Amino acid sequence: MALLEIENLTYFYPERDIPSLDNVNLHINEGEFVFLIGPSGCGKSSLLRAIAGLLPDFYGGKIGGRVSYCQRLLTRWDKKLLAKEVGMIFQDPEKQIVMTGVEQEIAFGLENVNIPPQEMRRRVAEVLALFGLSSLKGENTFNLSGGQKQKVVLASVLAMHPRVLLLDEPTSQLDPLAAQELLNYVQRLNLEWGLTVVLVEQRIDRCFHLADRVVFMDKGRVINQGNPREIVKWAAKEYPHYIPPVSQLFAGWDTENIPLTIKEGRAMLSSIKPGLLREKDTVPVRNQDEGIDKLKVSNLYASYNNRDFILKKLNFSLFKESITVILGENGAGKSTLLKTVSGLLRPAKGRVFHNGKDITGLKPEQIAVNIGYLSQNPNDYLFNDTVLEEVNFNLKIRGRRDDQSVDRILELLGLADKKMVNPRDLSGGERQRVALGTVLVTQPDVLLLDEPTRGLDVELKHQLGEILKVLRNQGTSILMITHDVEFAADISDRVIIMSDGEIVADGDKRVVLANSLYYAPQINRLFKGTNDRVLNIAESLQILQKIVAKPSVVS
Amino acid sequence: MYVFEKKDNFFQSLHPITLLSYLFVIVVGTIIVSNPIILAGIMVTVILALAAAQSLSSWMRSLRIYLYMIIMLMIINTLINNMGATVLWSGPIIPIFGRLTISLETIAFGLVMGLRLLIVFSAFILYNRVMDPDKALSVFSKVFPRSALLVALTTKTIPYMGQQLQRVAEIQQCRGVQYHTGGYVERIKNRLPLIKALLLSSLEDSFNLGESIQARAYGSGPRSSYYTLSFNIRDVLALFFMVASFAVLIWAMIKGWAAMEFYPELGSPLSSSEHLMMICVIVFFLFIPVIMAWGWKKWHYLRLKI
Amino acid sequence: MIDTGWSLYSLLIVTISLIIVYLWYDKRDVSAKEIALIATLAALAGLSRVPFAGIPSVQPTTFLVIITGYVFGAGPGFMVGSLAAFVSNLFLGHGPWTPWQMVGWGLAGICGGLIGRWKPANYKLPLNVLALIWGFLFGWLLNIWHWLTFVYPLTLKSFIAVQLTSVWFDFMHALGNVLFMYFLGPDLIKILNRFKRRLTVSHLPIQEVERS
Ligand SMILES: Nc1ncnc2c1ncn2[C@@H]1O[C@H](COP(=O)(O)OP(=O)(O)OP(=O)(O)O)[C@@H](O)[C@H]1O
Ligand SMILES: Nc1ncnc2c1ncn2[C@@H]1O[C@H](COP(=O)(O)OP(=O)(O)OP(=O)(O)O)[C@@H](O)[C@H]1O
């Protein structure tokens, strides 16, 4: 018998007439690693909530069908015992931390289930050691980095010794390295502790092969499920963007044995043509450095407290009609750089030029007219009653009015039909676009975007990419921070890598991303040794076709 | 804004109950006593305790904020009252208040009241610097488990929300809102969207917080407590002398030695050598924790023992 | 001999009434949602003292507490007010004023709750009046203990004198309250109500969806 059985589960949130879960059937066995994917808003989070027993209890609404754990209906379970058995981790670590101190945070759940202090002490010490957090136990959670916070959250759930771990996009805030580390922990827990894991994650390439079973959802329904190989074969036709890039590449090549990992992919390349991986071939690099400087940063230093420099000796320029992406670990100073350029933080030293004009000391509202800055969190923008007012606000406060361009921007962002909706009623992706809209109305010719891809699914990311390309072609130069390497490889012209407040690499994306240890996209790693410059699927297909004739099996 | 700083000193190592009792004895003692010699003794004790708690400089800094209040009270006491016999200055008649006068007695009384308020403020500054809010909360949670959780949640939320507030403010600045120009009403009006945006975001976040609490088994019966604070010898010693000091103080009150006559004419703060003895005993007992703090710093051996 | 009995009694009364309220609250079965909401609003009310620090005595705390009471009722109003006072003093410094502030803001929340209960046709006017009154009342309440403890004799004259020392600040406080209530009140009440609906709808009994 399965550990978790979900039968005909249908669920409506209060005041909603479309079901968020629609007749879901799912059995999960003890010790299984289930990877749950699907487009944004398809009900992944809702399903996890249902399994954790939060759905009818916490949200109300209407529910039908049954969820049982260990052959007993969730409604019959004592909530305290259930919470001990099923641990859930939510998307945003900051919002689920309850206590001030790291130790207290981890002990919080244990206190709730009335574990005696002696036992509590042991468990807290154990999970702290497991995640290498022992040295931080006296810290204030507020002072931890994103990755550390996420680990504390994971530790605080594991301290309760759950049998099932539900993870809702646990790595969305993390840099590629920290994300990988967290996923490794999850995999280890599954392999070594036999923990049952249900994972929702947007980083498909890093999770697909970890799972025993992939469950694909859309519009509240489970559309397909099976082991990763079966799903990859199916999804390659139906939802080609929801499989790892390596699989996407070979899916157009050989539909029978689609590789899931780089290792398999490379083996396959070698089998197609032995010795291929040792042949050198290169895609020519376009010469980028010939644009006009839109924005120039020279010798920039910045600090929040006049003691520790967060930014050290930064020099770079943005060219006209280009998209530049900044990559770098959490806390590298990426956001700080954008804040400094947009005038929110006064540089300790150095200058910023816009179109050759020194704008270093100007007020943020003056700079904002030419240099649009979109911060990390779209929610910080939304306080007006309708989308239209929200977007208009920037003009109104400057005493300007330009209904035409507002309409044009809403059209561009695909928000024309949402004009009169309260922005707080929109989904995450739509909020992101409204926030972007507020920045665009003053028609800046430089755009600074801080992690605009956060929490977006593949589809939405693609849409955003298209919008950015339109803007670029209209003459805007864009500087964007992201942790999403594949997205960066896809849309950027140039890539800057920051580490510990310094720029450690800056140049054409092909030069910078290729062969980078952490930031190389999957396709690039696949072709390592033969062609260091390929970054995306279209290019690599071309290369492959040059070398070997395409087999006729491809439809 | 200030955040509690952990430091390695005797006072911070005491049990929250001991610290609360110390505060209680000092504040209540100060309120019921009007004898300037006892008050001066208490003042000196508090200052030395502040020094032992490595907080003398922050005491000086904080005092500036309270100075207005202390001075105003001294002035009121000096001007309003005209019961003093030795009139030094007789001022104009003011409606409601009658004639303003200054007499020797009212000056003395004003000074003593100023001293009193100074002691109360200083004692609280000491308390703020040595009482670890987490520890206080763990004691509090024995009696009020739910409310203690509420306090903990609110305390945790404030810095995060502060950060959010700063972000929202920055964004609005970029959007063209001006905070530092314009008149009084203008400036308030420009800050209003801040509150609105912050309220909207934090209400949404409160859902996540609640979910996280619920998913970690909150509200299902009795809670245990992670912090177990032990009562050490130092606590027992310190408490003993506090209680002793308070007992002697009460006795002194009954004998009439804790108060001083101000009106119509100043009495003498000291009536006999016995009186002096008693004052010394009160202040000395109160002073014992400071001595212990000093020993704690000097001798590691003592630190291990108590 | 000066009698400071009243000072002690008043402190005692305030502390004991706070303890009673908190004990009562602790015995109730509070849902996770409510606890998170109260903590969030209290943090907001406490924190909102900060952005207005540049304008003396003007802060939206009183106003936020009143509308919380108005929307969510007297109980949450009191809790939010008193918690905001207690917790913000962890950052600004505790003093003898802490229990008085807790009671002061707590009562402001209760008053808001009473108006919410009363449901006047035009809610704006009574809320504005309440905001004005509490600007002064709050200051007076805080002064009472100083008057009882440090002033002699305890006459109307001396009471008025003590209140006069802070009258300018109280006036600014009241003015700020009214400005907040006037410009921001309707909006925030709308937001809180919208949220309250989400909170309370979910308390409806769970309905089974019919399966065909
Ligand atoms: N608290 C809520 N109240 C009302 N509707 C909600 C609530 N949470 C989610 N929904 C709706 O339920 C549907 C499913 O949402 P859910 O959050 O489960 O999707 P998801 O797959 O997790 O999406 P994402 O990838 O964006 O996180 C969406 O249409 C969403 O608008
Ligand atoms: N307002 C602030 N005050 C003080 N220090 C700050 C502030 N904001 C950021 N820092 C510090 O500056 C450093 C760089 O932070 P920043 O936010 O720029 O990093 P980041 O590269 O954007 O990271 P992430 O990928 O997590 O967004 C960090 O060590 C951080 O702790």
Ligand SMILES: [Mg+2]
């Ligand atoms: Mg989700």
Ligand SMILES: [Mg+2]
């Ligand atoms: Mg950042």
